[in-house]
Amino acid sequence: MRVLVxxxxxxxxxxxxxxxxxxxxxxxxxxxxxxxxxxxxxTPEPVSALRTDLRDVTAEDLAHVAPDAVMHLAALCNDPLGDLNPDLTYDVNHRATLRLARAAKAAGVERFLFSSSCSLYGAGAEDAPLTETADFAPLTPYGESKIRSERDLAQLADDDFSLIFLRNATAYGFSPRLRGDLVVNDLVGNALIAGQVGLRSDGMAWRPLVHAEDIAAAFLALLEAPRETVHGKAYNVGDSAENYLIRDVAELVRDVVGGSVTYASGAGADARNYRVSCDLIAREVPGFRPQWTLRKGIEQLAEAYQRYGLALEDLMGERHQRLRRITALRKAGRIDDSLRWMETA
Structure with a gap:
């Protein structure tokens, strides 16, 4: 297929x-x-691309490249960045998502795969892993934006336009465009470089974790899955066995990488606390079988950090922290307050 990502x-x-x-x-x-x-x-190999802001994309733009499917990943992608300007988060993550989907439908795209998030469960119940039918309890504009997008996108689905929602667990793992603001990536980097596995909470919150490569594998499997099986469905993406207390994540990082586990002064509970069940995707999409465990992912990250000489100032600075990157671009006058590139940039 021809796929727009x-x-x-x-x-x-x-x-x-x-x-x-x-x-x-x-x-x-x-x-x-x-x-x-x-x-x-x-640097990853370039592909042909539209240099169009998501908020400006039109049906004509999509008709020009004529994709069979759209995989929609673009978003303001973490809670601190979302909290910076909640309305901007809703503009990019919700309103622009609907604009893209309507344009895709008008351009004749057959399948639209939306990168949602388990963060929409927010403060989920602790007694059992949450399935796709669980109530939402978002704690951030980011989580709320995913709920609004799923709700409104579902109204566009019909016999010619198939929607699929991938509720990704918390991602980790090496990427050539690394995010250091993801919990596992952060803990491994600090353990390796600074010798400390530092927690900002008491570590007693549950979190489902999934490797970036397994998310990619899920997108591929759902792209190729029979329409009658996946049309209009939401799937928790990950492995039901990969739910962890953050404290246990830190201890595993210490065991694999080294360093000492530390807790911030006065550290309390993290309100984001949920486990999820990924049994539905395992049952309905046999083409998707997660290949990564947390231990293997920690080993991969540590090896990649060492191979490429990751420095602490890069891990914690604007190169790999999304909010700091945006802040630096604004301060330098390269983007405006709406995160659009300045003409002089």
Whole structure:
């Protein structure tokens, strides 16, 4: 198929694109390039791309590249960035998502795969893993934006336009456009470079974890799955066995990488606390079988950090922290307050 991937120069997009190409699909990207320079290791091979802001995309833009499917990853992608300007988060993550989907439908796209998030469960119940029918309890504009998008996208589905929602667990793992603001990536980097596995909470919150390569594999499997099986469905993406207390994640990082586990002074509970069941995707999409465990992912990250000489100032600075990257671009006058590139940039 010919697949349009939005956010193809982001953390997940940089892992997904080679997976699609390796499976024989043709890829076109859509990205404004906010994080294109945030690389660790070799820069990913470029693909043909639309340099169009998600908020401006039209049916004519999509008709020009004529994709069979759209994989929509582009978003303001973490809670601190979302909290910076909640309305901007809703503009990009919700309203622009609907604009893209309507344009895709008008352009004759057959399948639209939306990168949602388990963060929409927010403060989920602790007694049992949450299935796709669980109530939502978002704690951030990011989580709320995913709920609004799923709700409104579902209204567009019909016999010609198939929607699929991938509720990804908390991502981790190496990407050539690394995010250091993801919990496992952060803990491994600090353990390796600074000798400390530092927690900002008491570590007693549950979190489902999934490797970036397994997310990419899920997108591929759902792209190729029979329409009658996956049409209109939401899937928790991950492995039911990969739910962890953050404290246990830190201890595993210490065991694999070294260092000492530390807790911030006065550290309390993290309100984001949920486990999820990924049994539905395991049952309905046999083409998807997660290949990564947390231990293997920690080993991969540590090896990649050492191979590419990751420095602490890069891990914790603007190169690999999304909010700091945006802040630096604004301060330098390269983007405006709405995160659009300045004409002089």
């Amino acid at each position: 939005t956010g193809h120069e982001g953390y997940l997009g940089s892992v997904l694109v080679p997976v699609l190409i390796g499976a024989g699909h043709e890829v076109v990207g859509l990205d404004t390039g906010l994080f294109a320079e945030c690389t660790l290791g070799p």
